[in-house]
Amino acid sequence: MTTKTYAALLRGINVGGHKKVPMAQLRTLLQGLGHGGVQTYLQSGNAVFTADRGDEDSLAAELRTAIEEHFGFAVDVLVRDGTYLRAVADACPFPAADLEAKQLHVTYFSAPVDATRFAAIDQPAFLPEEFRLGDRALYLYAPEGLGRSKLGEQLSRPALNKGLIATTRNWNTVTRLVEMTREAGPEAVR
Incomplete structure (x- = not known):
């Protein structure tokens, strides 16, 4: 199987004391789902990880379910691969x-x-x-x-x-996520 690098973008967390998702717990949650190279960026819900299964939509659904089960509230999640993030920035x-x-x-x-x-x-x-x-x-x-x-x-x-x-x-977050997916990608592990 091919390992790809992704970024998870959580919407509307840690704003005004609502929907608190500590980044350490988000990292643990992603690792518990079997993902590698897990890193977070800022407190606004940005995580980078590697996965050798699934696609953007199935990975987002899996994380959305895990967050709801763990924290008790629903959070919108988008997952995008590093190639897409680079293309958007470029x-x-x-x-x-x-x-x-x-x-x-x-x-x-x-x-x-x-x-x-x-x-x-x-x-x-x-x-x-x-x-x-x-x-x-x-x-x-x-x-x-x-x-x-x-x-x-x-x-x-x-x-x-x-x-x-x-x-x-x-834009700082956009470019940092591009860098993080590049750094965490399978090509960086070699």
């Missing part, structure tokens, strides 16, 4: 190297999205903020940061994300 339509990490964000989606989902948003009204779509991802340029972003607020409306799991990471 395809960034904004000049990432020229921006502060707080100005650039990626929202990862559980399924492909197209422009019709966001057609009601009057993009010019939000300039200089802007967004572009990618492969199961949305790139947001918010010069004042996500906390002050009016466009980000519009993009996070439940109606726009209906039927999807959507979770956002700033």
